[in-house]
C-alpha cells in the first residue's frame with residue numbers, strides 16, 4: 001500500500017533503511033541482514049533515491065522524496081498489486097507529476113497493477129485504464145477510462161465531470177457547471193432507494209424506494225441508475241461535452 005500523507009506514514013524514529021526493510025523482514029523475503037540491505041538499496045535506486053541515504057531519517061527529506069520512500073516500502077515486498085490511496089494529493093503539483101511518472105514507469109517495468117484512489121479527476125483520467133466512481137460508499141458507475149470521460153451515464157458522474165476546469169478560455173467563458181443541491185447525506189444513515197435521490201436532478205418516484213444495482217450497459221460499462229439511458233438527454237451537458245460540441 002502507498003499512503004496519502006508522506007509526513008504521517010513514515011515513522012520519524014526509524015531510518016529510511018529500517019522503514020523499507022520492514023516488509024522484507026515481516027514476510028521473511030531475505031535470509032540475512034546483508035541480503036535485506038541489498039534489497040533495500042535496490043528498491044531505493046528503483047524509485048530514484050540515492051542508496052547512500054539509507055541511514056537518514058524521514059525529516060531529512062522533502063515531501064516528494066518521502067513519497068518515494070513510501071513507494072520503495074510498498075515495492076520492497078515484491079507485490080504484483082498495489083493500493084495507492086491518494087498518493088499525490090498531499091504534494092505540490094510539480095512533484096505530483098514526478099510521482100505519477102514514477103508510478104507509471106514502475107508499472108511498465110515491473111508489470112504492476114494499481115488500485116488508484118483519488119479525487120483529482122485529471123489525475124484519474126491520466127493514470128487509469130478503468131475507473132469506478134463511488135457515491136456514499138457504493139460504486140455507482142464503472143467504465144473504461146476513455147468511455148467514462150466521453151460518455152458519463154450516472155447523474156453524479158456527470159456532475160463531477162462538469163466541475164473539471166478546461167484550460168481553454170473560450171470554453172471556460174461559456175462553462176455551465178452542474179451544481180448539485182443539498183448536502184451529502186450521512187453514510188451511517190443513508191437515504192432509502194438510490195442514495196443519490198435527494199440530490200439527483202432527474203430522480204423519479206421509483207428512485208426513492210428501489211435500490212438500483214449496477215447494470216451492464218455495453219462492453220465493460222456498468223451504471224447503477226434507473227434512468228441511465230435517458231440522463232444525457234435530460235441533464236445539462238458536461239463541460240467536456242460543451243467543449244466537443
Ligand code: SF4
Nearest residue numbers: 194197200207225226
Ligand atoms: S436512480 Fe434515480 S435518483 Fe438515482 S441517480 Fe438514477 S435517476 Fe437519480
